[in-house]
Amino acid sequence: MEYQVGDYLVHEGSGVCQIEDIDDMELMGKGSRKTYYCMSPVFKAGAKVFTPITGSTVRLRPVAEAETFTKILENIDDIKCIEEPNERVLQERFKEVMSEFTPEAMASVVKTVLIRKWQRIAAGKKVMAIDEKVLSLAGRKLYEEMAFSMGKDVSAARDLFENTVKEHSSQNVLLGA
Numbered sequence: 001m002e003y004q005v006g007d008y009l010v011h012e013g014s015g016v017c018q019i020e021d022i023d024d025m026e027l028m029g030k031g032s033r034k035t036y037y038c039m040s041p042v043f044k045a046g047a048k049v050f051t052p053i054t055g056s057t058v059r060l061r062p063v064a065e066a067e068t069f070t071k072i073l074e075n076i077d078d079i080k081c082i083e084e085p086n087e088r089v090l091q092e093r094f095k096e097v098m099s100e101f102t103p104e105a106m107a108s109v110v111k112t113v114l115i116r117k118w119q120r121i122a123a124g125k126k127v128m129a130i131d132e133k134v135l136s137l138a139g140r141k142l143y144e145e146m147a148f149s150m151g152k153d154v155s156a157a158r159d160l161f162e163n164t165v166k167e168h169s170s171q172n173v174l175l176g177a
Helices: 066-074 087-098 103-122 129-150 154-168
Strands: 008-011 015-025 034-041 049-052 060-062
Touching: 008 034, 008 129, 015 129, 066 103, 066 129, 066 154, 087 103, 087 129, 103 129, 103 154, 129 154
Parallel strands: none
Antiparallel strands: 008 015, 008 060, 015 034, 034 049
8 A cells, every 4th residue: 555745654663653755765775776655753753764665574554543542442341461371472472462563452462561560569569571661662552543543642642541441450360460
């Protein structure tokens, strides 16, 4: 699918971006010219992202509509937590689910990690560093796209998601938490 200047997309690594230009360029002195989307990440002022229109391993997709996030929040109980007693396998499952590159997948990972975090704190345990890392990555992606789609700032989107999960998490019991 080809996009136009002015379109907003989700870039797999950089989050929500706006296409500022589409240009033929030769980057990194590789000797071959390609047509690139020249994009600005919405939540990283001054940053630029260049992604080839064809032949790129980086995925792009349209930004999800606000209704997608409203539906996620309204049906938070239907978002399945990722249950896996083996920590190493669980981390691989997080990566696998995040690679689906959808708001629903990110919501599943973030919900799982939040509940694990809250359960550990309630039990007087430290939050696992790997969970914080996963929450930072998946949370940023989820909250930024949600904020953009719903016309909120990122902290308001984070609070909305976390409060919704908290209100519905009392019945969730996770393995390996």
